[in-house]
Amino acid sequence: QKEVEQNSGPLSVPEGAIASLNCTYSDRGSQSFFWYRQYSGKSPELIMFIYSNGDKEDGRFTAQLNKASQYVSLLIRDSQPSDSATYLCETNNNDMRFGAGTRLTVKP
């Protein structure tokens, strides 16, 4: 089992809708969690991180962490076509291992 699992999608939502991206992880010792966005042909860039159980909001993005169930989610409200990208989940342990990514398409 990979340390980080994501539904590779693709996920398609209409403009203005909420996009929900999910990630599960296997290491109960994981302390911090990161969401990166990767546009096609570009390198990943950090968009959110979360350490504590619960929700963390930053603009249209909300990260949700549930350590008991070992999952972390990313919600994108009022989705825009510019949000179309692959979203990568990552746990920050000694090494940095990514999930396979979820490809999101926001249709105008």
Added chain:
Amino acid sequence: GAGVSQSPRYKVAKRGQDVALRCDPISGHVSLFWYQQALGQGPEFLTYFQNEAQLDKSGLPSDRFFAERPEGSVSTLKIQRTQQEDSAVYLCASRLDRAGKKLFFGSGTQLSVL
């Protein structure tokens, strides 16, 4: 420089040829990571350095892959006797220190093995 620099940006190699990919991390960044990303896939961890020490190389797919960071700054990923399945984007990322949180990525080297 201001960011992580990787060279070359593109590399075409004939099968069996050796290649060397360079990563110049952000100055002062202690941790350095190499990833392999196939088309449509997430980055796959290859190896990790803390300063000059290679702490984890469990992701290197075969003994044809070798990475070094002799002075704790610039790193080189070497692939010997390249195979077609080695074709991918090779990403390098650095992080300030072990407790640092954010990875800074280079633009990657796209390797095509013919």
